[in-house]
Amino acid sequence: MATHPQICGDGFSCGLDAALHLISGKWKPLILFFLRDGTKRYGELKRSIGGVSDKVLIQQLKDLEAHRVLAxxxxxxxxxxxxxxxxxxxxxxxxxxxxxxxxxxxNMSEVASIVAERDTLP
Structure with missing residues (x-):
């Protein structure tokens, strides 16, 4: 019989579930990482992160602001x-x-090797 995580009174199964709710998505952890150094303008943040579209970055910033993680x-x-x-x-x-x-x-080298290996699989 499969067991299901018990939901606490706040609606999360555990603290990790609560944290992941705020940082879910590819770019949110990177936004937080680059803002650790201090206040940044939009262009600085986009250059720091690299590879994110304006549409997605704007949405991620709005989500983090709505969750009171950034101002x-x-x-x-x-x-x-x-x-x-x-x-x-x-x-x-x-x-x-x-x-x-x-x-x-x-572990960057090992992770890169694993990713490269998986990318060559059919």
Whole structure:
């Protein structure tokens, strides 16, 4: 008989489920990582991340703002100037990703090898 995770009072099965709810998606963890260094404008953030389309980056930023993980400051200037910064909740979440970043750096060669091997499979 299969067992199902028990849902806690907040609707999540565990703390990891709650955290993943906020950072789900390919780009959100990278946004958090690059904002750890401080406030960034949209263009700086896009260049830091690389490979993300404007449409997707804008949506991911809106999601993170709606989840109170980052704050968006619009200076109401022409040309437009908008900054993004982590909230205290976002800072603590970004700090929690640091060990995962370290693991990735330590195992990057092996992961790259595994990915390359899988890409050659029929």
């Amino acid at each position: 968006r400051t619009d200076y109401q200037e022409v040309p437009p100037r908008v900054d993004y910064a982590l909230t205290p909740l976002g800072r603590s979440l970004a700090d929690a990703l640091v060990p995962l970043c370290s693991w990735g750096a330590e």
